[in-house]
Amino acid sequence: MIESIEIKNFRCFDSFKMSGFKTINLIGGINNAGKTALLEAILIASFPFPSLFNTLKQFRPTSENEVWAYFFHNREIDKPISLKLSKHDSSDSSDIEVSYNSGFDLNNIIEIQDKEVLDFLSKQFSNKCMAVKGNFFGEKLNYIFSSFVEEEATSKKSGVRTVGITPKKEIDTYPFLHTNYRLNNKSHAKLYSDLKQQNKNKTYDELIQLLDKHIISSEIDAPNGEPVVKLILDNGQALPISMFGDAIRKIAELSLLVLNNENRIIFIDEIENGIHFTKHQDIWEKLFEISTTNKMQIFATSHSAEMIKAFNHVALSAYSEHASYLEMSISPRSQRVMANHMDMETLAYQLATKSTYRGE
Template identity: 35%
Template sequence: MLKEIEIQNFRCFEQIKISGFERVNLIGGKNNAGKTALLEAIFLNVVPEPSSILLLRELRKESLLAMKAMPDKAWDNLFHVLEKDKSILIIGTDENNDTNQFTIQPIDPKIIDRKTLNLSTSHTNKSNESTFWVSSSTDLLIASSKGLINVNGDTDGITTDSIPTTGEVPIIPSFIRISGKELTQAYDRARLDDKDSEVLKAFQVIDPAIESVESFSIGEPTLYLRRKGEKRLPLSLFGDAMNRVAYIMLKLVNAKHKILLIDEIENGIHYTNHRNFWRILFRLAVELDTQIFATTHSLEMLQAFADVGLEPNQECSSAYFELARKPKTNQIIGIRRDLETLNYALEHQKGVRGE
């Protein structure tokens, strides 16, 4: 379980170190305070693959055509204030004080070859260190000791990692609506592991009248829900909240990396359902031995998080992290609040979202 992360020269972070992560972690702050970037840094540290760098571009909806048109600026958005003369460094530390180090640095595409990679990695990379090079050329390459990825989809014959779909990674963006086919496939995986009942319970938080979930593969695989006394209907007809909850729950019960990253967790979920939704997440985080990181702008979601975390006999550890900028330096810092401190601040209407 991740307990601490240190980030240098990545996105909006010049340098930041955040400690004290628990089983379930909620992250707040103003716009452009680094909430999404923090999730991305955790993702890169947990899944240190060349394809992970590409996936961040996909999730940010960065245009491949724009990258091709301006290859010298293709990877600028990864680096703090475009400082590509400095490497990106992300160091994660777990509860056993073991560390994983993830590094990204630009490299001249003319010198990327098998010999260069072998020489660069054979004596510098330990088993818990991952170094990647991004090249600003018309080829738009990502290189590592595992081989090369060409963003255009070609390969130079070394080793090419496939670009994963959003369903294969532990991060849930704030805006995405997943396809019915992908949700159905994820549900069938959960059903195979006898975890499908948890998905039904989550649906019932939003609509207690839901009594069954079924998957059918007639034409395109589709999930159907049935309310008491009504005919089954496809999930797509039940609105954004149901689709969002389905995606979160299926990601959680199928999480092979034992971590789940959720951006703007409140999206689509009515505030009256926040507490029951947190209760499910807290319980499953313990039962599935999975760590959860979520961001929010919602005061109601924050209050529900504190209330559930402070309930008697709550077995799941949790903490709140507020991201804010220092007035003098504009540097982002992370402030950890235990739930008692958070609840006190909420009750006395003190600023807890970067104010």
């Protein structure tokens, strides 16, 4: 379980440090106060894989010429990003440095004797590369990567090219539920199949039923050879998940995330989006139940007063020692990101006295 994070020169963070994370950590605050950037920093330090950078790049689309520069504070690409992560139950840490390379020597990454091989690799990597090095919980990292886009007759393919020492074990899907992106039918069906093999599809149904009691169960179908998850209604209809509104699709993806990531860290951006405020408390009760049972750690963001109040109410009822709240704001003097870490009693007091708790 993550205990602390130290961030330098990443996104909106010049220099930032926070400790005392618990099982479920809700991050609140005004817009553009670093909530999502904090999720991304913890995510990178937890999964410093080349493909993750490409995933994060897609979440914040910009021109290919400048895409990597926006990872750096004030686009200061001459200084490296530094991310240091420590855990409660381990002396090992993740200490990652990410640099922008406008010109690099491949021999600093790997030993290459053959000039032709060196020339070939150099051509594969544009002058807009990123270099990652450091210690990832006892595992040495030292690699460079650059993005590419290949256009074919009917499609466009993007990815990253990598050379050097990367983490030994990559993952297919990162445990990050982004506010603006929903899974396609194929990806949803694969993750649903994974949880069904673990006999967790009933819990998937229960989470969806928190929003709509007319949905009684789920199944996987392949009407045209492509697998599709369908939700079965109490009138007998079975409809593809894509036919439902954003709230149902989001809670379904949230279910896939928490049920397929036992003993892992998961990240949820703007958890309240699309979900009616009357359901917030039900969602938190289920998340606390699942996370404490499955030894899972959750980092979520919200700027919804109703969602934050529901989180506090549920945590105080039975989970105070498992919950923490971060109020993110911008200093009016230095313009730096600030964070006020609260336990549940402090948050309850702020709410009761109508004091600041969202960086107001």
